[in-house]
Amino acid sequence: MGTREIGLPQRVPGTGLPARVTIWEVGPRDGLQNEKAIVPVAVKLEFLDRLAEAGLTTLEATSFVSPKWVPQLADAEELLAGLNKREGVRYPVLVPNERGLKRALEAGCPDIAIFGSATETFAQRNLNSGLEKQFEMFEPVLAGANGLNVRAYLSMCFGDPWEGPVPAEQVVRVGKRLLELGCTQLSLGDTIGVATVGQVEGLLAAFADAGVPADKLAVHFHDTYGQALANTVAALRCGVSTVDSSAGGLGGCPYAESATGNLATEDLLWTLEGLGIEHGVDLDALVKTSAWMAEQLGRPSPSRVVRALAG
């Protein structure tokens, strides 16, 4: 048709937005652990290297959770041993408990993440713990990780499949406790993807009121109800400048009835590009990488940008 290739959006800066956003790429961990397929370690290593090559500087590489629960990431040691660690790139790993921390430290990881819950029921069911009891589990991890970067994921910050809506005060209380225990960053997760923009602004205002600065916070949206990008923009307006996303929207399946993937990194990049917010990533290289990974998984990418540009 002779149409002109539009590879990037027009730049029209917004007001009151951060000048630079750090993308915390969770595709290799949160994405792949939610895919049906078990991806060979060689493919994961190529994936991680291509993500770094595209300019992403924070790559959550894997998880030291029990292989019984997450067989998709059972190869954590092998993966880390084979990793081509690049200058200027962080490769944090998820550790669920002390045993996970031990494995991470033995593998030479200076950058870890723990996984907490904002609700009682999820803490019981997913962490085999409780809303208060989880801190006992994290204390020795944080003691052992003294001096490391320790991100805390806080799950179910907006809605919980058993409890329904989650009060902002409860999320702030649990989040502050994790920061007091020594966590260096909180990632506020909408694990089931139900949040809308007013709720996001409300929770971030509650954190600000409680004296937690926005630079201690990251946001982590799943696109289950199509709200992930709108919610992310709302968070940027509130001063948050670390955003979790997964390349190609990994972890969601376009065929599945319920698509529960993370916000796609490419769809986020399109917004950041348009707003003139610095991000350091080569969109074209990332789209090619996600299209390649979709081939490995044998299904199209749920990222709209990948589908629009990779054709």
Next chain:
Amino acid sequence: MGTREIGLPQRVPGTGLPARVTIWEVGPRDGLQNEKAIVPVAVKLEFLDRLAEAGLTTLEATSFVSPKWVPQLADAEELLAGLNKREGVRYPVLVPNERGLKRALEAGCPDIAIFGSATETFAQRNLNSGLEKQFEMFEPVLAGANGLNVRAYLSMCFGDPWEGPVPAEQVVRVGKRLLELGCTQLSLGDTIGVATVGQVEGLLAAFADAGVPADKLAVHFHDTYGQALANTVAALRCGVSTVDSSAGGLGGCPYAESATGNLATEDLLWTLEGLGIEHGVDLDALVKTSAWMAEQLGRPSPSRVVRALAG
């Protein structure tokens, strides 16, 4: 798993947003004209009736464009003759030109929409006209439609596949001209889905600066790059309170490399519900309708909300 059904998001109102939004449902027209399948008229009639039953009050029913160009809507007369018109529901139809207007008037439609272009190339290629010349085409239509509601679609308001970025001043100039010709509402279309939130705010500010009140404007986003909902929220913040969307995201295909569907009405409703903005639609009934229509089309709905709730 005994999880609690979350059918609606938590209500947390935002600030500076309209109290009520009118959804201009374009699924039966813009949606179906972009589907490969030609849907039988009986199915379309059931679809329209179910949309009205769900509470939608503005249903763009069909188009009087030449069947040669849009065979999907070749049954416009038959459809309108069979329509179960409900009290309080508007059934606007698209008319491309005088001949289309004549067909619409003969079919008893008091509510029409014309289809203009914000760019020279699209006006030439799609309207067989030109950026200035299009007004000559619309003048007799508007004269003939004296006293009717006449919405003007303005295509390519943010980016054009041939020309690239579209200057806001150009869009405002063409838009004002259409209002001066007698159009009662302008629907600003991101036909290729490239816009981001800053650009949306910029264009709406330019219309405000030119003296066009927000209540003369509607927004019409396609989700090609995943930006439709974030852009819609940006428009709501600018005071726009009429939003175009298509039930189930009709017109986009989850399998296609390039998904060019409209914003899904259900994904919009999720946001409006969460923000406590009045809309008058029963989400559950709409989800069931879109799931049914997806079955008719033989493919899953691209709406995330439909996929999450219809399972």
